[in-house]
Amino acid sequence: MTIISRRKLITSAAIGAGGLLSGCDALNRNPAFQDMLSSAETANFTVQRALGNRMQLASEYSSADLSPVFRANGTRDPATPAYAASAAQGFADWQLRLTGLFEKPQMFSMAALQSLPQRTQITRHDCVEGWSAIGQWTGVPLKIFLDIARLQDSARFLVFHCADRLGGRPYYESIDLVDGFHPQTILAHRLNGEPLPVANGAPLRLRVERQLGYKQAKYITGIQAVASLDGIGEGKGGYWQDVANYEWYAGI
Amino acid sequence: MPKDVLISKHPRHRLATRLWHGINALCLLVLLMSGLTIFNAHPRLYWGEYGANDDYAWMAIGSSGRSGYLRLGDTRIETTGFLGNWQDSEGRTRTWAFPGWATIPSSYSLADGRRWHFFFAWIFAIGLTLFMIRSLWNRHIQKDLNMRKDEWRPSHIWRSLRDHTRISVIRQSWSEDYNVIQKLTYIGVIFILLPLMIFTGLAMSPAMDANWPLLTDLFGGRQSARSVHFLTAALLVLFFLIHMVMVLLSGPVRQVKAMILGGARKEPST
Known part of the structure; x- marks a missing residue:
């Protein structure tokens, strides 16, 4: 039995x-x-938003903690003729366009952007795949741009448009205003004291330190303030959200 | 005393225990298999805060040429057909670390693996918390898992350990109170390993790092937390295998029946 x-x-x-x-x-x-x-x-x-102060900072490290090599992932070179031409002259002609629901939409040259207040932070980059790298980033706090161009009352999200394409689609990402005004959210143009390398997103990449790597959009050409993510791409708020089932919120 | 009164009034396993056992078993299976999908995205483990392809991994699963390997420190073990290089059900060679039969979904999708993982992680965490509260409340922990003073004696623990290698003793043990090895194991799993899975999981989250920086520091950095998460999962698999062997040796039908219907606390005299 x-x-x-x-x-x-x-x-x-x-x-x-x-x-x-x-x-x-x-x-x-x-x-x-x-x-x-x-x-x-x-x-x-x-x-995760309820557990901490909305302005709580991600851990910052000392220069002794830096990764010997900061790994690049995703697009390592947009390789379009326009990008190559701009790279050849050190991105002197690169323009950052602020569009959408701003009171004063405008453009910034790299020179204008570098004359704004800067923030330097040593933070840990956590990739969705599981690896981490620690790097020192220098750039303009996003809040500075938002204060200059002033958001309209209806603005809820900030969409970052990029110069690179993956699988034929333009890369883009988006964050909400809590992350938009967070002190560590910067548009970085330097990594480890050097101009940002092409593989890491030259000349401008987003650092939004409380989220995973795919939110850190590279090769940024414009910031669009929107009331809803519906009309952008396929409406899910980012390239990886549109092409696969990655989540818009990448805090874990 | 009629047998059914004994069963209904004093079940071997309380309702809360039986419910949680079922939900938890399902959650752990899904979490393990979706976790292996997530691991496949970067099959390397590190100690410390950072770690990527250019850094030293204490463990890595990979593929070179036609062979798969597991590297532990400097030791390389050939794992062709099982890890790193294997054939899927249609005979195609795949080089993901863990094979499709061990992952959810069975084809590689990090995004889908994460969805399964986080959804079942919530059920697992809520279930464990409710089970802990209920089991303290109904005194399951205090009555059944409480270590008596004499049970702490090394000679007692040693004897109980040896009993676990004697099939005749195991066969008779199914209706007895938990022995010292069972108590230590269940306490270790419920109060150490399972919470460790939750906390090492949270310690890998960049938002939690901002909210509770001490949590990541406690494990020695994000990559250490990832390593501990993996090793703890491996210990839970080991527990599961021994648990299954013990169930099979001690009378699987009555054991499974008791974990579903409750069973009787003392062997009814027939």
């Missing part, structure tokens, strides 16, 4: 394991199940 039952148990466990795998893949393809899974993003966002 026991032996038969035991054999039955083992057989059904093996069938169960096989069924579990194909079952999981079927669930993974089900839109309603995906919606249920993605509800964790709302929970993560709500709880």
Whole structure:
């Protein structure tokens, strides 16, 4: 009796394991199940925002803690003729355009941008894949631009447009105004005391230190203030959100 | 005394225990398999705050040529067919670290793996918290997992450990109170390993690093937290395997039945 039952148990466990795998893949393809899974993003966002002060700083390190090599990921060179031409002259002609729901939409040259107040911070870059690198970033706090160009009351998100394309689509990212006004959110143009290398997003990249690496948009050409993310790309707020199931909130 | 009264009034496993056991088993299975998908995105582990491809990894799974390998420190172990280089169900060679049969989803998708992981992480964390509260409240912890003074004697622990290698002793043990090895194991899993999974998981989050910087520091940095997260998961797999062997040796049908229906606390005299 026991032996038969035991054999039955083992057989059904093996069938169960096989069924579990194909079952999981079927669930993974089900839109309603995906919606249920993605509800964790709302929970993560709500709880992580509630746990700390909204202006709480991410850890900052000393120069002794720097990664010997700061790994580059994603696009390592936009390689378009326009980008190559700008890179050839040290990005002297690069323009940052502030568009959308600003009281005073305007453009900044790299020279104008470098004459604004600067912030230098040594922070840890956490990639969604699992690796981390510590680097020293210098750039203009995003708040400075927001104060100069002044957001309209209806603005809720800031969209960062980039010069690089991945799989034929332009890269973009977006953040809300809590991160937009956070003191460590900067448009960086220097890494480890040197002009930002092309592989790391020259001449301008976003640093939004309380989120993962894919939020740190590189090769920034413009910031668009919007009331909703609906009309941008496919409406999910970023390149990786549009092409795969990455979450807009990347605090974990 | 009729048998069913004994079962309903004094079940071997309380309702809260049985409910949590089922939910928790499902959560841990999904968390392990979706966790291996996430690990596959960067199959290298480091100590310290940072760590990427140019830094020294104490553990790495990879593929070179046609062979897969696991590297632990300076020791390289060939794992072709299992880790790093294996064939999927259609016979194609894949070079992801963990094979498709061990991951959710079975094909590589970091984004989907993360969705599964975080959703079930919430159920797991809430379930564990409620189980802990309920088990202190109904005195399951104090009554069944409490270590008596004499149980701390090394000779007692040693004897109990040896009993776990004797099939005849294991076969008779199914209706007895938990022995010292069971108590230590269940306390270790419930109060150390499972919370450690939650806290090392949170310690990898950049937002938590801003909210609770001490948490990441406690584990010696984000990459150390990632290593501890992986090693703790490996210990939980080890616990699961031994747990399964013990269930199979001590009478799997009555054990599984008791974990579903409750079972009887003392062996009914028939």
